[in-house]
Amino acid sequence: MRPALDRIRVRAPGRVNLIGDHTDYTGGLALPLAIDREVVVDGIDQERPEVTLTSDQDPEPASFSLPVCSLDPIGPVWARRVAAIAAEMGRVRGFSGSVTSTVPIGAGLSSSGALGVGIALALGAGDSLTRLEIALLCQRAQEAATGVPAGVLDEMASLHGLAGHAILLDCHDMTTEAVPLPVGAQIVVRYVSHRTVASSPYSERVAACHEAETRIGPLRSASVEDVATIDDPILRKRARHVVSENQRVRDCAIALRAGDMEEAGTLMTASHISLRDDYEVSTPELDVAVESLNDTPGVHGARLTGAGFGGCVIALAEPGAVGEGWVVEAVDGAEMAGGAIEL
């Protein structure tokens, strides 16, 4: 364990998911990148068993005693996420400091995933756990804090990012492979609308996938022929999205490795259509944004990113092709100040 009273500074990036949404919670594939928008946790260990943190995103601080026995009395929402991490870690030593963030909240870029990872590292998770173990701990904490049975995509992206690369993530065997982004590939994010996953039908989609799996077995290994045997039309559509999306992720990784941006973009747009029509997590505003990006010369493809129901769309484009939006860079995963944590 590190000595008490050390000054601690952690950065944890948000993520853009290039392709592979709503696949992680059935052990599927995704291709995210950690982006140059990040949460920074800056603080110091305290002997007094309390966590006290300010946030530049919320006037209300996170302030609670350790050990955390129940999350119920803890608020606001961000403080509950912090407390859930402390609870998962069984943390008893106090911590005080600040959280600052450049990841827009409610935009589908994993502001809360980055917060969880930043807090876990600041509280010392890296002293004894691997990056994978930290991601799983943060995922459990996220579910405890929000009640949403989300997958592990966001935490894995924040922890395993690599500059200049997307990360091919297999949520069954929990392996990651770095996929270089082609030179001249620009990823542009356009903000569309605010949403929260907790108030969305996300959990319903998770339940539908599990229901489909009781009919045809694990979706990660199901074929389109298996999917066609599901008699319930809604479950069939949900399963068809997952099975086809896993294949698009595989194909997109191959296309990017070959520097074929045209093909990668076509797959991204096909992913959006599947999320819109089969998974029904898009919105008219997201669809309009994707269409307008796809009508822009130099754009290879566009799609919503993350859970949907609002948030952002992304485009894979030639440099400078998209005027409105912000260009994101793929960066390294979360680290303590002064260099990468040894995990």
Ligand code: GLA
């Ligand atoms: C949210 C969840 C992730 C993942 C995406 C959709 O970001 O936190 O686990 O399911 O939605 O791909």
